[in-house]
Amino acid sequence: MTQLSNTASTCENQWKMWLLEVFAVMYLAAVCVAQDNTASTQSTPPPTTVYVPPKPVLELKSGRPDVYTKEKVELECKISGSDWLITWQNNGTNVQSPDLSASGDGSVLTIASATTADSGNYVCLGKHKTRNVDTESSNSHSISVTEPPIPTLNRLSHWSDVFVGESVKFSCEVSNPDWTFTWYRDTTDLHKEGPQLHFTSVTKADQGQYACKVKLKSRAVYSEFSKPADLTVNENKPKPTVTRSLSFNPMYPGESITFTCAVGVSTGWEYVWYHNGKEIHSPSNDTYSIPSLAISNSGEYYCKAKRGETPFYTEKSDTLTLQVSEIPVPKLNNVTQWLDLFPTETAKLRCQMQGSDMWTFTWYRNTREVKADDTVNIENNGKTLSIKSASASHRGNYTCSGKLTDRSVGSNKSSKLMLHVYDAKPTAALMQDPKHNLMHTGDSVSFSCHISVSSGWGYLWEKDGRPLQASGNQLNISSVKKEDSGSYKCQVKRGKDELFKSEPSQVVELEVEERPQASLVLLTGWSEVFATDSLVLKCEVEDKTYTWNYTWFREEKLLNLTPSEKHIVTPQANPEQGHYTCQGIRNERPFYSRTSEPFKTKNLLLKRRVLLSISGCLFFGIIAVFLGCIACRVFRKPAADGKPEEPNLFLTMAQLKDSTNAPCPLVEYITDADLNPPQKEGEEDETVCSETTPLPVSTQEEQAVTTNSQGTTENGGGMVSFQH
Numbered sequence: 001m002t003q004l005s006n007t008a009s010t011c012e013n014q015w016k017m018w019l020l021e022v023f024a025v026m027y028l029a030a031v032c033v034a035q036d037n038t039a040s041t042q043s044t045p046p047p048t049t050v051y052v053p054p055k056p057v058l059e060l061k062s063g064r065p066d067v068y069t070k071e072k073v074e075l076e077c078k079i080s081g082s083d084w085l086i087t088w089q090n091n092g093t094n095v096q097s098p099d100l101s102a103s104g105d106g107s108v109l110t111i112a113s114a115t116t117a118d119s120g121n122y123v124c125l126g127k128h129k130t131r132n133v134d135t136e137s138s139n140s141h142s143i144s145v146t147e148p149p150i151p152t153l154n155r156l157s158h159w160s161d162v163f164v165g166e167s168v169k170f171s172c173e174v175s176n177p178d179w180t181f182t183w184y185r186d187t188t189d190l191h192k193e194g195p196q197l198h199f200t201s202v203t204k205a206d207q208g209q210y211a212c213k214v215k216l217k218s219r220a221v222y223s224e225f226s227k228p229a230d231l232t233v234n235e236n237k238p239k240p241t242v243t244r245s246l247s248f249n250p251m252y253p254g255e256s257i258t259f260t261c262a263v264g265v266s267t268g269w270e271y272v273w274y275h276n277g278k279e280i281h282s283p284s285n286d287t288y289s290i291p292s293l294a295i296s297n298s299g300e301y302y303c304k305a306k307r308g309e310t311p312f313y314t315e316k317s318d319t320l321t322l323q324v325s326e327i328p329v330p331k332l333n334n335v336t337q338w339l340d341l342f343p344t345e346t347a348k349l350r351c352q353m354q355g356s357d358m359w360t361f362t363w364y365r366n367t368r369e370v371k372a373d374d375t376v377n378i379e380n381n382g383k384t385l386s387i388k389s390a391s392a393s394h395r396g397n398y399t400c401s402g403k404l405t406d407r408s409v410g411s412n413k414s415s416k417l418m419l420h421v422y423d424a425k426p427t428a429a430l431m432q433d434p435k436h437n438l439m440h441t442g443d444s445v446s447f448s449c450h451i452s453v454s455s456g457w458g459y460l461w462e463k464d465g466r467p468l469q470a471s472g473n474q475l476n477i478s479s480v481k482k483e484d485s486g487s488y489k490c491q492v493k494r495g496k497d498e499l500f501k502s503e504p505s506q507v508v509e510l511e512v513e514e515r516p517q518a519s520l521v522l523l524t525g526w527s528e529v530f531a532t533d534s535l536v537l538k539c540e541v542e543d544k545t546y547t548w549n550y551t552w553f554r555e556e557k558l559l560n561l562t563p564s565e566k567h568i569v570t571p572q573a574n575p576e577q578g579h580y581t582c583q584g585i586r587n588e589r590p591f592y593s594r595t596s597e598p599f600k601t602k603n604l605l606l607k608r609r610v611l612l613s614i615s616g617c618l619f620f621g622i623i624a625v626f627l628g629c630i631a632c633r634v635f636r637k638p639a640a641d642g643k644p645e646e647p648n649l650f651l652t653m654a655q656l657k658d659s660t661n662a663p664c665p666l667v668e669y670i671t672d673a674d675l676n677p678p679q680k681e682g683e684e685d686e687t688v689c690s691e692t693t694p695l696p697v698s699t700q701e702e703q704a705v706t707t708n709s710q711g712t713t714e715n716g717g718g719m720v721s722f723q724h
């Protein structure tokens with residue numbers, strides 16, 4: 001692209017000039033040749049003129065041999081004389097382009113915008129316009145054309161998307177210090193210089209594509225754009241999320257936990273961890289691990305992410321609460337009420353951990369682990385231990401410990417429970433109070449069943465092999481009957497689902513006899529009615545096995561007398577008289593008999609006398625009639641022999657004597673026995689016939705000393721009605 005600058009003004013002028021030059025050259029040449037010829041042909045050589053073409057001189061017009069592309073380079077070739085055509089060579093080859101400009105003669109080579117291809121070694125040569133003469137090559141000038149360096153744009157942070165407020169730094173680099181830097185966003189010159197572009201706090205407006213160029217400090221040489229870098233500015237600060245590896249609450253000492261912090265956007269984050277609001281000084285990883293928790297690790301955790309030198313912090317994450325508690329100690333309890341067992345008995349123990357259901361329990365007997373087997377059940381994750389049939393091997397101190405399901409957390413052992421197993425089943429002891437095997441009806445007896453070991457007992461009673469209704473440890477019979485005779489036994493029991501029974505007690509035999517009956521007899525006979533003023537009563541107990549003393553009662557009240565078989569009732573001493581009973585008593589068992597039937601004595605003597613008088617009158621009346629009849633028979637003529645006698649009408653004395661047993665129909669009809677039943681009032685007075693027969697007294701034997709006086713009052717009433 002050489003360019004020739006032609007400055008010829010007119011064609012005519014050029015032509016004239018050229019002619020002049022040619023003539024001048026020819027003249028000079030002729031002179032020189034002449035001189036040469038003279039010099040060579042003569043001893044004193046004649047002055048000949050040898051034409052020596054001048055050596056061109058190449059000069060660098062633009063000042064510097066090393067340029068950058070697009071710079072201008074000017075070379076000037078100087079040859080004395082003016083009839084030279086100048087040619088240019090680079091690396092020995094002609095510069096092709098004819099556009100060499102030499103101020104009129106092409107002596108100036110101008111490269112207006114250099115390229116790397118223009119580098120090389122330049123020389124120039126002159127060729128005479130008219131004569132076939134060439135000059136030699138000029139001195140050479142080496143021109144080097146280089147591309148300006150393309151700077152490298154670096155983002156000093158490694159993320160392309162930033163957040164409002166974050167600081168951002170770009171740097172532009174070239175190896176050569178001769179360059180200055182210029183900065184562009186979206187190819188717009190920012191008019192900022194320096195090797196770094198620094199935003200301390202970016203705004204949305206700073207978003208764009210950044211690039212830089214370098215400029216030579218001394219000249220206006222500009223490089224191409226660097227590779228661009230995008231900057232995206234997000235308006236909202238990100239909020240990291242925090243998670244933990246184990247979500248159990250509480251956690252226990254020794255467990256490990258890892259918190260993880262994550263910012264969903266962009267990159268280059270470092271993490272800051274906070275515990276109860278204070279920054280944790282630890283490597284700023286996105287995870288925070290506590291390999292072995294302690295109570296002091298309890299609290300609130302959150303994280304923030306940061307990056308950059310300033311640095312830029314994200315929002316803080318949500319807060320996670322970590323609770324680290326002491327490992328609880330399980331509670332061991334007995335479900336069965338008693339901890340001392342008998343062989344074959346059942347028992348149940350329970351191990352519990354307050355608050356949580358996630359525990360599995362292990363059982364120990366005297367520090368050795370207890371495994372489930374034929375006699376021991378361990379159920380419900382070990383919460384209960386059941387002994388199905390106790391034996392001596394189950395004796396010992398039981399403890400339990402808990403382990404958290406799926407976690408490496410084990411508790412200490414619980415407090416212990418001592419379980420005792422007796423060698424043998426217990427035997428109940430049956431006691432009787434009073435202790436007599438033979439009892440009489442009406443006696444009271446109390447059986448009691450005793451067991452001296454353990455507790456929680458219930459009682460089972462048995463008579464003649466059949467269970468009784470009683471359930472307490474005492475069986476009371478306040479008034480025994482004959483049917484209560486039998487053999488008694490008791491047993492103790494306990495347990496709900498599985499009933500455990502002791503060995504039965506020894507057998508206690510009870511025999512109940514009828515209590516002997518007392519009876520009351522009137523000793524005073526009819527013949528004594530007129531001779532005595534008193535009645536004699538006698539008490540008798542039929543049962544002759546025992547000897548008896550007797551007590552007497554009037555109107556149910558004990559007569560305070562010395563005990564005696566007989567009791568005399570006199571109307572003078574006892575004007576009231578009344579209603580007597582008696583009872584046999586003893587110093588030994590049986591202490592008393594049943595009470596006799598009551599006997600009423602009120603005015604009994606008087607009544608008898610009246611009766612006797614009446615019957616006496618009747619008797620003598622009859623005798624008189626009888627005698628009258630005999631007299632009539634004797635003194636009257638016997639009427640007729642055919643007339644039968646009537647011997648049956650009247651008994652003879654002899655006949656009378658013979659038949660003492662039933663002397664009068666009245667007596668047959670009314671007896672003392674009828675007198676006595678107090679219920680039939682109004683009859684008793686008429687009856688007394690065979691007075692010597694002892695009066696059977698039917699008493700209410702059940703009422704011993706204290707009876708109700710209902711019947712007797714009634715009775716007395718009857719008597720009264722008779723009297724009046």
Ligand SMILES: *[C@@H]1O[C@H](CO)[C@@H](O)[C@H](O)[C@H]1NC(C)=O
Pocket residue numbers: 090091117118119120121
């Ligand atoms: C001339 O030679 C130099 C070095 O040998 C080389 O760098 C340059 O490109 C050459 N120029 C041309 C136009 O061939």
Ligand SMILES: *[C@@H]1O[C@H](CO)[C@@H](O)[C@H](O)[C@H]1NC(C)=O
Pocket residue numbers: 283285286287
């Ligand atoms: C940071 O976390 C990585 C895994 O994310 C882990 O390999 C590295 O050991 C952790 N550095 C520290 C100091 O905990």
Ligand SMILES: *[C@@H]1O[C@H](CO)[C@@H](O)[C@H](O)[C@H]1NC(C)=O
Pocket residue numbers: 326327328329412
């Ligand atoms: C467990 O028992 C050991 C030894 O008795 C004691 O030092 C420790 O504090 C106990 N741990 C708990 C959680 O009770």
Ligand SMILES: *[C@@H]1O[C@H](CO)[C@@H](O)[C@H](O)[C@H]1NC(C)=O
Pocket residue numbers: 334335336337338339
């Ligand atoms: C556990 O045993 C004790 C002593 O033997 C007893 O007092 C307590 O009532 C029992 N507990 C239960 C729930 O039965």
Ligand SMILES: *[C@@H]1O[C@H](CO)[C@@H](O)[C@H](O)[C@H]1NC(C)=O
Pocket residue numbers: 366396397418
């Ligand atoms: C069980 O504990 C008691 C004290 O509570 C102790 O006297 C007894 O020796 C212990 N039994 C065994 C077998 O360790």
Ligand SMILES: *[C@@H]1O[C@H](CO)[C@@H](O)[C@H](O)[C@H]1NC(C)=O
Pocket residue numbers: 446472474475476
């Ligand atoms: C049985 O009698 C005794 C006294 O002998 C008394 O203490 C006890 O309460 C009585 N028991 C019943 C069930 O009546």
Ligand SMILES: *[C@@H]1O[C@H](CO)[C@@H](O)[C@H](O)[C@H]1NC(C)=O
Pocket residue numbers: 547548549563585586587588
């Ligand atoms: C009857 O009473 C007397 C005197 O109180 C006494 O000595 C005697 O042992 C008693 N007899 C009987 C069988 O109780």
